[in-house]
Amino acid sequence: MDCSPFVIGVAGGTASGKTTLSTKLKQAIADDAIILSHDFYYRANSEIPFEQRIKLNYDHPNAFDTDLLVEDVKKLKSGRAIDRPVYSFVTYTRTGETVHVEPTRVIIVEGILIFENKDLLDLMDIKVFVDTDADIRLLRRLTRDVKERGRSLDSFIAQYINTVKPMHEQFVEPSKKNADIIIPQGGENPVALHMLIDHIKALIR
Numbered sequence: 446m447d448c449s450p451f452v453i454g455v456a457g458g459t460a461s462g463k464t465t466l467s468t469k470l471k472q473a474i475a476d477d478a479i480i481l482s483h484d485f486y487y488r489a490n491s492e493i494p495f496e497q498r499i500k501l502n503y504d505h506p507n508a509f510d511t512d513l514l515v516e517d518v519k520k521l522k523s524g525r526a527i528d529r530p531v532y533s534f535v536t537y538t539r540t541g542e543t544v545h546v547e548p549t550r551v552i553i554v555e556g557i558l559i560f561e562n563k564d565l566l567d568l569m570d571i572k573v574f575v576d577t578d579a580d581i582r583l584l585r586r587l588t589r590d591v592k593e594r595g596r597s598l599d600s601f602i603a604q605y606i607n608t609v610k611p612m613h614e615q616f617v618e619p620s621k622k623n624a625d626i627i628i629p630q631g632g633e634n635p636v637a638l639h640m641l642i643d644h645i646k647a648l649i650r
């Protein structure tokens with residue numbers, strides 16, 4: 446029997462409900478499951494001054510150190526622990542701290558662009574895309590970014606128009622074709638959620 450960790454990929458546009466769905470999957474399937482967010486692996490860009498860092502494109506695949514995430518998932522799959530980076534959306538850089546993560550039976554990898562990278566896709570046992578209308582995502586993100594990520598209305602609008610929306614159309618939306626399952630309305634879709642949970646439980650039994 447193959448006992449290597451089961452890897453669930455959860456992708457979708459910004460504020461689509463990836464974290465909400467991942468948390469519900471974790472609670473229902475395996476409470477000790479690890480959630481590895483691609484966001485943890487944003488490049489530090491610490492050599493670039495803050496005033497310039499805030500203007501970078503954070504929605505392009507090159508914004509992430511995906512090679513490190515791939516390496517970490519491979520390590521966990523082979524039973525080895527990792528020390529993953531910690532990223533701050535408020536300072537737009539890594540904090541310099543790490544979080545020690547021990548391997549467990551289930552690993553949930555979530556992020557806007559995780560279905561865009563072939564090496565990462567190859568490590569996933571099941572791929573779920575959270576599909577939420579752009580206007581709903583826009584409103585959720587505005588609320589979250591102002592409340593939790595220290596953004597002003599002006600900076601939010603500029604970032605959304607200049608990078609978030611065009612990169613979504615160029616990279617995130619086309620990557621949906623790599624999903625096994627597309628879930629409308631994210632974590633608030635109980636029928637889809639229960640079907641998914643039952644299916645994954647059967648696969649990892």
Ligand SMILES: Nc1ncnc2c1ncn2[C@@H]1O[C@H](COP(=O)(O)OP(=O)(O)O)[C@@H](O)[C@H]1O
Pocket residue numbers: 457458459460461462463464465466585586589630631632633
């Ligand atoms: N079904 C929902 N209804 C209302 N707000 C939601 C819903 N799902 C998520 N949110 C809120 O939207 C924001 C983004 O959700 P989150 O799950 O963090 O998305 P993502 O991880 O895709 O960016 C959060 O503030 C969350 O509380």
Ligand SMILES: O=c1ccn([C@@H]2O[C@H](COP(=O)(O)O)[C@@H](O)[C@H]2O)c(=O)[nH]1
Pocket residue numbers: 458459460463484487503504533534536537538556557609
């Ligand atoms: O320093 C940063 C890094 C990223 N972002 C934005 O975050 C989202 C991805 O996070 P979700 O939780 O999936 O929404 C991405 O669209 C980036 O634009 C940022 O604003 N600042």
